[in-house]
């Protein structure tokens with residue numbers, strides 16, 4: 280096992296930032312340098328006002344406050360950090376390809392390759408290179424060939440160490456991980472590298488939670504873990520549609536099946552649909568890899584999870600249109616929530632984006648309130664779809680910072696993110712401000728049907744009639 284003095288992480292994003300902050304806080308004897316090509320993002324990480332950190336995660340700013348400038352550093356000096364480190368994490372974005380072969384499905388590895396080529400160019404001492412980004416299975420062999428064919432003759436060991444943190448609970452997930460997965464070659468030098476990285480996590484996690492595998496099993500496990508989690512959400516969402524037609528109650532069904540220890544109760548909350556940077560991207564990747572091996576039945580099986588998720592979002596929007604007398608043209612619809620889930624400012628693949636887009640196509644006028652997401656982010660999400668002009672998006676959709684302003688003379692409210700503050704609102708007051716009948720479409724099963732109907736609302740809750 281090698282002694283580690285310096286760690287470098289390339290990519291100060293939602294994964295790289297929190298992960299390295301936790302490592303620095305648990306390993307005070309190790310200097311952790313997080314680098315990024317994006318100067319603005321690095322400036323935010325170095326901002327003296329910790330409320331301006333680029334990633335909002337409960338507990339993160341306290342850790343950054345404790346370690347930043349001591350053994351945790353954020354910089355754009357990529358080459359220097361690579362040169363000095365024994366372990367280099369690659370945590371750059373691997374978005375779904377938007378061009379060429381595998382467009383809309385395959386992972387775009389251009390940034391990962393750029394990182395590997397840069398490491399090969401700079402490194403003058405042996406390095407352990409760790410895949411932290413989610414990568415298609417067998418990427419490690421591509422990285423290995425780049426490093427070995429363009430390197431300065433130094434020795435590289437490639438490890439796969441996928442991240443399983445969920446946003447909104449990143450710090451807790453890192454400090455109290457169910458498991459850490461480390462995949463590497465089954466050679467003496469591969470084993471030594473696996474043990475070296477294990478020793479980092481062993482600073483705060485019990486050994487039995489540090490799993491070592493071959494590198495391919497680790498790469499694949501990450502995709503499969505997300506596919507299984509997303510499949511549970513799509514499965515319970517599929518049943519939510521059946522509940523609405525049969526007067527069954529999805530919460531009772533979830534509890535009835537979730538108490539079976541073989542099924543388990545987690546990830547059985549019916550919703551307007553899953554979002555986030557990973558689920559859809561990783562399943563599309565799994566589908567693409569399966570098809571590239573000619574495993575079409577496998578690909579079709581997993582693709583259904585995304586088809587069901589798109590259906591859940593579509594039927595939520597269609598239900599609003601049909602319930603509002605089959606037209607929402609010129610009607611004021613309030614969105615409570617835009618983030619893909621509570622306790623994060625991340626909106627990637629959020630269900631709210633597609634539902635807003637569908638209602639704007641019907642000429643609805645939408646007013647959005649989200650406690651953590653900026654108007655700039657909301658417009659950027661809509662403009663990215665290119666369904667209409669940015670001017671049209673800004674004419675039809677407005678963003679407010681006070682929810683009570685939003686509901687004045689509104690026809691309907693749609694709850695898209697499960698922020699706790701929505702439960703504490705004076706819904707009596709909201710009722711007085713809305714046009715009548717006052718419709719509420721609860722895509723997150725946040726409120727009580729009895730209470731809302733007692734207040735006079737026409738209340739729709741996903742998963743029950």
Ligand code: UDX
Nearest residue numbers: 290291292293294295315316317371372373390412413
């Ligand atoms: C990343 C991966 O995208 C995802 O596949 C994996 O599941 C988790 O890690 P995330 O941290 O959420 O996800 O990405 P993002 O927040 O976009 O951060 C990536 C950072 O890498 C960005 O700040 C970007 O500027 C930086 N980057 C990208 C570099 O520093 N160098 C590059 O060459 C490319």
Ligand code: UDX
Nearest residue numbers: 442443444445446546547548550553554555557619620
């Ligand atoms: C996910 C994985 O959980 C994490 O392990 C991986 O590293 C990255 O991807 P994240 O996307 O941050 O994390 O959020 P997660 O809590 O998994 O939620 C994903 C989506 O599913 C959200 O939109 C959430 O609202 C939705 N969801 C989750 C449901 O609709 N119902 C559920 O029961 C659980």
